[in-house]
Amino acid sequence: MTATVKMNSLQAVNAALTEAMEQDPKVLVLGEDVGDREGGGVTGATAGLSTRFGDQRVRTTPISEQAIIGAAIGAALGGYKPVAEIMLMNFTTVAMDMIFNHAAKLRFMSGGQSQVPITIRTLTGAGWQTAGQHADHLEGWFAHTAGIKVVAPSNPADYKGLLLSCIQDPDPCIFIESAGSLFTPAEVPINQGPIPIGKARIVQEGTDVTLVSWSSQAVRCQMALPALTEAGISVELIDLRTVSPWDKQTVLESAAKTGRVVIAHEAMRSFGPGAEIAATVNEELFGQLKAPVRRLGAPYSPVPFSKPLENAFLVSPDKVVATVKALMG
Amino acid sequence: MAELSNAPAPSPETLVDIYRRMIRIERNDDAIRKTIRLGRLQMPYYSARGQEVIPSTLSSLLTNDDKICTIYRGIHDMVAKDMPLRPLWAEIAGRVDGTCKGKGGPMHLTHPETGVMVTTGVVGSSMPIANGLAWAALLDGTKQVTIAYFGDGASNIGAFHESLNLASLWKLPVLFVCQNNGFAEHTRYENCTSVDFISKRAAGYGMPGFTVDGNDPWAMYAAASTAIARAREGEGPTLLECKTFRFLGHVFGDDDKYMTKEEKAAAIAKDPLPAFRARLIEEGLATEEQLAKLQADIEAEVADAMEFGLASPFPSVDELRRDVFAEEIAA
Secondary structure, eight states: OOOEEEEOHHHHHHHHHHHHHHHOTTEEEEEETOSGGGTSSTTSTTTTHHHHHOTTTEEEEOSOHHHHHHHHHHHHHTTOEEEEEEEEGGGGGGGHIIIIIIITTHHHHTTTSOOOOOEEEEEEOSSSSOGGGSOOOOHHHHHTSTTOEEEOOOSHHHHHHHHHHHHHOSSOEEEEEEGGGTSOOEEEETTOOOOOTTOOEEEEOOSSEEEEEOHHHHHHHHHHHHHHHHTTOOEEEEEOOEEESOOHHHHHHHHHHHSOEEEEEEEESTTOHHHHHHHHHHHHHGGGOSSOOEEEEEOSSOOOOSHHHHHHHSOOHHHHHHHHHHHHO | OGGGGGSOOOOHHHHHHHHHHHHHHHHHHHHHHHHHHTTSOOOOOOOOTTOTHHHHHHHTTOOTTSEEEEESSOHHHHHHTTOOHHHHHHHHTTOTTSTTTTSSOTTSOOBGGGTEEEEESSTTTHHHHHHHHHHHHHHHTOOOOEEEEEEGGGGGSHHHHHHHHHHHHTTOSEEEEEEEOSEETTEEGGGTOSSSOGGGGGGGGTSOEEEEETTOHHHHHHHHHHHHHHHHTTOOOEEEEEEOOOTTOSSTTOOOTTSOHHHHHHHHHTOHHHHHHHHHHHTTSSOHHHHHHHHHHHHHHHHHHHHHHHHSOOOOGGGGGSSSSSSOOOO
């Protein structure tokens, strides 16, 4: 048995950052409030780092998202591996020119001369009544950008292992820390190393329906499993873990086996990543499907404040159960 | 400008070197425009004719270890930085021997060997990235400086303000060099900028700011050497506003409807290139034969680079799968 330690996902992030900085002097951390003088970050994810590694490697920045990502890109071009924190995913909008036009494209536009091995950690997720500008799941935007990897873990071990991989990856990565998956502790192997980007995890094997999800929505899908088992439906739950590049092979193999696919994500359903996955499944497996591919996601609406609205906005475990049951007829 | 009065004067060799860079920019610009007109080159072109003094003077004080981040109107900055012309021409022609294998083109030329780190097509975006390169130099403990080139229009975009604040706060070894040519695309300076001198904005970020005649190599040298020395000594960033004029409008083919013929003619009459050449000879700093030879050598270099670039093959379409990530994307 591998020795484990119980931690939540924020603690896993802190552990990954600490380990990465310890192992590689080129790893830097920058962002708003990240230093210990400022409390080690608004969630405490970077607590202890500036004390341990010094305030030159762990730099608190002004509230200047373009300057943060620009500094990360430049330092990366200068040979470093910066981990930039954009406090909330909605605030990446302020830095989109740096992320979309520069970080993602410099390698290609320079014919491979420039590399931008930055990691952008960013927090999001509905369920905390933070309303329309603090909770969007924007992974689809970034997945629609060539040159950036989009990682969205759901549990502490994956948070640690995938963050370690993002930091060492030679390309820019967006690492999504979603509220619905941050605070539940779980056992993490004490020697949890890097987990490959682009590889899904089969949470539960099954034969009737393939359920594809990631990030906080994977947690809610997992919560739906007991009711589905009780209803006699054998669900194969795939936690994609990386939205781009996504693990087509695992999804298609599972879909070929079950013939039924439901994709669930917290992001808005319209033009969401689920559409890409559904389209791929249809293109590859049309004749083998027993039912149309179904997508679950947020309604076409900004994230609301009022609790009943927010509850309706999220894809609850009950909605997952109802959708899978309906698909089975 | 009091702080600039103690700046060293350029040596005769430096002045000739500045002139060499200027004539290399001008001859290269001339060849690009001729080649576009002949239909042998298809590219969006933002000529910097008239702005040669600024990067030529700055580059005379830099080494290949010093970095620049420039913009779509920045080929003069790269040529001044001694980027080799063969891969430059192959790149602007979209060919495989280009600095970027033809994948970036004229607005994204990159050549780390000569310190040309990023060329952006987005107004203002050279600045946040230059800060990061300067931060890396600071962490490395080198004396390397980074220059962010941009135009007057870029001083009104958020990236300028975020970058100056951060650079000053972190005392980064960076120069913010504004090539103020009087127009933001088609809009006249005073119709889009709230202050009469961009250099005044430096005070708001706690850094020195100077407005200099960007067409005067002596004035430019004083400002550039002061700002570079300050950066190398760890004293932090400087904002240089270098006043100049672009002779050929915003983009190749521009009809210049937004300015009068007289204004343009007056600016061209003050072309810094022939004026500087005449002064070098007048003051005995260079001979007519020396400068003629310099020009002939550069013309030969440009002609060779053009032929090389246009003869280079186009990249394979497989390049669409390469350099998106470090690892090639499967076909």
